[in-house]
Amino acid sequence: MTEYTSQKDLKEMVNKIMSKSPELESIFFVGCGASFSELYGATYFLKQNAHKLKVQSIQANEFNYARPNLADKTAVVVVASLSGTTKESVNAVSNAKKWGCQTVALTHLADSPLTKDADFTIVHAFFEDYASKAAKQKDALGFAVEILEAVEGFNQYQKMLDGLKVVDSITNFAADNVKESAKDFGEKYKNEKTIFILASGPNFGVGYSTANFIFMEMQWIASPILDSGEYFHGPFELTVKDAPYLLFMSDGKTRHLDARALEFFQKFDAKYTVIDAKDFWLDSKIDSEVVDYFDPLVLTGAMRVYAEELSKARKHPLSKRRYMWKLENY
Structure with a gap:
């Protein structure tokens, strides 16, 4: 049975990222297609709440061909792909690694090509129920919450953690009630x-x-x-x-x-x-x-x-x- 990444795992992951890059200044959310759109919520959350941390959401092949100046050793790059085989996204992880960024693969398959050059891997659900259709979004948001808390602190941190605990049951309730x-x-x-x-x-x-x-x-x-x-x-x-x-x-x-x-x-x-x-x-x-x-x-x-x-x-x-x-x- 696949073990999906928990919020506790995300916190530990962020602690490791911060120990390697205490000078962390920016975060990129990168993907193609549906995976790209599913990173929007995490990006929005950080843009609304960060005072110092810089955040960008960028399409994977644009990231590959038009490297942002902030993509360097002071950045963490989260790249999402459900199958972990989207070539543009796989290349984005490799490029981010080459540019000195810390890299996080966000995928449903732990041993997919996306994870090959990634420093860290977040494995999300997808097929189990209707809430799992939003699991990638949930994990990206959970990661964003932990990054913000670690880099500059966040006074609504516990409220976000509480929400992350109950949102799956609300989502399944919603799906059941719109048939x-x-x-x-x-x-x-x-x-x-x-x-x-x-x-x-x-x-x-x-x-x-x-x-x-x-x-x-x-x-x-x-x-x-x-x-x-x-x-x-x-x-x-x-x-x-x-x-x-x-x-x-x-x-x-x-x-x-x-x-x-x-x-x-x-x-x-x-x-x-x-x-x-x-x-x-x-x-x-x-x-x-x-x-x-x-x-x-x-x-x-x-x-x-x-x-x-x-x-x-x-x-x-x-x-x-x-x-x-x-x-x-x-």
């Missing part, structure tokens, strides 16, 4: 050729992942991803009667941005669906000061159910592809 609404969603949107997605704050990564990988990659549905705040600065011109939208609604600080977009959908009779983090009782189990950072994990689990029902309604399996896994060098 009927997910079926309705599948029927409602099965013939759409385009679905616009809106999200804000830490949930933008979930929106990006849903647009690019669930809708475009897995269902061949065109799907622009819009920031809820930016929606009113151009994109709202396309909101007309029955224009199709999916809105991920925050349970935290940026909820007003999402609510404003929802009001506009209603005003102009758009065809919309809302997946609202507040429906899943996060605020009763996770402190309101940090609940934002757990929204993406719960929404990821819920959205997986929506994706499954959409694929059934369209008679288009989530595994069906035109090009991926079929063409070499792409």
